[in-house]
Amino acid sequence: MTADSSPQPPPPSRQASVTSAGAADDVARDPTARATGESPPSVRRLVEGATALLAEAGVASPRVDATALAAHALGVERVVLALLPEAPPEGFQARYAALVERRRQREPLQHIVGTTGFRHLTLRVAPGVFVPRPETETVAQHAIDEAARVAATGVVPLVVDLCCGSGAVALSVADEVPGAHVVAVDLSADAVALTRRNSEETGLALRVEPGDVRDPGLLADLAGTVDVVVANPPYIPPDQVPVDPEVRDHDPDLALYGGGADGLEVPRAVIAAAARLLRPGGLLVMEHAEVQAAAVRVMACADGALVDAATITDLAGRPRALLARRADAAARA
Numbered sequence: 625m626t627a628d629s630s631p632q633p634p635p636p637s638r639q640a641s642v643t644s645a646g647a648a649d650d651v652a653r654d655p656t657a658r659a660t661g662e663s664p665p666s667v668r669r670l671v672e673g674a675t676a677l678l679a680e681a682g683v684a685s686p687r688v689d690a691t692a693l694a695a696h697a698l699g700v701e702r703v704v705l706a707l708l709p710e711a712p713p714e715g716f717q718a719r720y721a722a723l724v725e726r727r728r729q730r731e732p733l734q735h736i737v738g739t740t741g742f743r744h745l746t747l748r749v750a751p752g753v754f755v756p757r758p759e760t761e762t763v764a765q766h767a768i769d770e771a772a773r774v775a776a777t778g779v780v781p782l783v784v785d786l787c788c789g790s791g792a793v794a795l796s797v798a799d800e801v802p803g804a805h806v807v808a809v810d811l812s813a814d815a816v817a818l819t820r821r822n823s824e825e826t827g828l829a830l831r832v833e834p835g836d837v838r839d840p841g842l843l844a845d846l847a848g849t850v851d852v853v854v855a856n857p858p859y860i861p862p863d864q865v866p867v868d869p870e871v872r873d874h875d876p877d878l879a880l881y882g883g884g885a886d887g888l889e890v891p892r893a894v895i896a897a898a899a900r901l902l903r904p905g906g907l908l909v910m911e912h913a914e915v916q917a918a919a920v921r922v923m924a925c926a927d928g929a930l931v932d933a934a935t936i937t938d939l940a941g942r943p944r945a946l947l948a949r950r951a952d953a954a955a956r957a
């Protein structure tokens with residue numbers, strides 16, 4: 625989750641010119657193709673037209689998105705443009721134009737196609753639930769590595785994903801550390817339902833529960849026994865409204881804004897929950913915004929329950945997550 629800047633949507637006059645039938649021609653950049661009796665533009669040419677339209681609308685990865693939408697309209701997982709047949713299948717042009725128009729209006733690609741990739745999984749996404757982001761794959765990696773390390777000692781790892789959203793992190797742990805017991809919690813009923821659905825559809829077993837990380841009784845039956853607590857909580861401060869329409873207008877506020885003036889109310893609660901749930905030596909992995917690295921390290925170690933706080937970077941080298949361990953009870957005494 626980021627609040628990066630991006631160009632704004634296209635001006636209304638241009639939007640108004642793209643209606644269903646007209647959009648198909650617009651997409652192809654060849655409004656005369658049908659009128660002159662020529663054969664319809666090739667899929668490749670339609671994708672090129674759509675790429676230009678999406679770029680104009682400020683979409684960050686126009687070619688990737690135009691190609692993914694073509695695959696969706698063709699009913700296949702992905703397309704290699706060079707291998708496509710010249711002639712589009714019956715109805716393709718209109719179907720494609722409608723999808724491109726939705727993306728041009730900055731509806732997230734993942735909402736349009738209904739799925740997203742996360743590590744090795746294809747997961748269902750839905751309006752009302754946060755779309756998993758690539759940077760969280762690094763956070764998941766640390767949880768997976770720790771769970772695998774525990775499993776290698778002959779112990780069944782117990783992993784809790786707080787603020788699970790679609791279940792992306794929890795399901796990746798279940799997928800990549802076979803035999804691990806994984807628990808996923810979210811305050812949003814929509815997120816809980818989607819995580820359950822993704823669990824069923826991937827065949828990866830989870831314990832999924834509605835719950836509020838601010839509740840001191842959350843998962844009381846697991847207190848002091850958990851090997852890894854992993855979380856990508858909401859953490860944006862209230863005055864830093866994301867600029868990208870895909871985020872601002874489509875991710876739920878509950879998933880974005882962390883509460884309090886600094887956005888750290890929910891992350892603070894995650895740290896407190898981790899201190900309760902982790903066994904001595906257990907690991908907390910928690911995503912945060914770049915500017916929050918020092919603050920969350922201080923928060924984590926404030927009362928001595930967690931130690932060894934460190935910041936890890938994402939693939940772009942930005943400081944984006946906290947690691948901390950539950951203090952050994954004897955060492956604290």
Ligand SMILES: C[S@@+](CC[C@H](N)C(=O)[O-])C[C@H]1O[C@@H](n2cnc3c(N)ncnc32)[C@H](O)[C@@H]1O
Nearest residue numbers: 754756787788789810811812836837856858879
């Ligand atoms: C940034 S999203 C992350 C979702 C998922 N972990 C991911 O990375 O794709 C944050 C999630 O935290 C949930 N959430 C917000 N406040 C919460 C709270 N107090 N307790 C539990 N979950 C909460 C939201 O519903 C949302 O699903």
